[in-house]
Amino acid sequence: MASGGPEIEQLIQLLARLPGLGPRSARRAVLHLIKKKDQLMIPLSAALDRAVLAVRSCEVCGNVDTQSPCSICADPRRGDAGMLIVVEDVADLWALERAGVGAVRYHVLGGVLSPLDGVGPDDLSIDMLIRRAPDYREIVLAVNATVEGQTTAHYITDRLVGSGAKVTRLAHGVPVGGELDYLDEGTLSQALKARTEI
């Protein structure tokens, strides 16, 4: 392999481990980086250095930020709403923030219960959630609509009995802009059951 020395080879191998990139696209990405050394490679190198130093996990909610407690947990206005949204992953938290769901707080579980993969309640941030619950009026379980996600939601609902908070889940239904024709039967029947008056 004479594709340019060990430094380049190592960079390709590391980039290939990113989701969405394989060995072939990582090689293309590295060539692009080398071609745009001043505009892209050096800024990226500096940005990575800065991020390595700055990024930490929020000790309260599990979000990723440059401060802990994170900017969401540290914002007092977000506590006033009394709504805590429970998500599996930081990516889900970011998705909800992009959707502009309003002045809410979050709790990142760090995964879902999965006995087959050896993931039990102690591997998730559930105890912390139980401790936080009494400070909120409503806990929204925004876990994925998978079997593991729903199992996790059931388990958390049981644990939250007596916390005083109302426990809710996201609505099922037709995605905005979606065509009925392409939807599965489960979603359609849920959407019909949960129909609302116009």
Next chain:
Amino acid sequence: MASGGPEIEQLIQLLARLPGLGPRSARRAVLHLIKKKDQLMIPLSAALDRAVLAVRSCEVCGNVDTQSPCSICADPRRGDAGMLIVVEDVADLWALERAGVGAVRYHVLGGVLSPLDGVGPDDLSIDMLIRRAPDYREIVLAVNATVEGQTTAHYITDRLVGSGAKVTRLAHGVPVGGELDYLDEGTLSQALKARTEI
């Protein structure tokens, strides 16, 4: 956007400029990096720093390497074969090296002639190719089979008249493992014309 501070946001924007990654997959990649900080983010940061310092363009052939002349140009055995393969891009050079084409040397043009995009002969490494040509017995024009690639090949062939080197091009034909049914007519008719005895 409360997705974790300016350091993270900047990293997402830079990664999104890599080929094969968009804003969405860059965000996923950054989350992956943060989750695997010790195993991936810190090594990647270090590898980028090293590559920024080490990588340079070969002054002879245009290949990318950590030395100039590059390891291919510096290898005396590769000169003995007398074959110089002309490619558009470093990616093509790497592809030929992966294919194990043997002890050959390369010349990277840095693009193709494209009057519409304002790319003329002076924008490519053609003069350097003409100077290198007398040292080789055969010049293989391995440019892409596009209109621009073929125009560039014609132009170079004209310029190489009198250099003493034989000028050849890659064979057209059926890709290995390819099905005839899916091939375009141009390739099929070329493959029939260039048929060989079994």
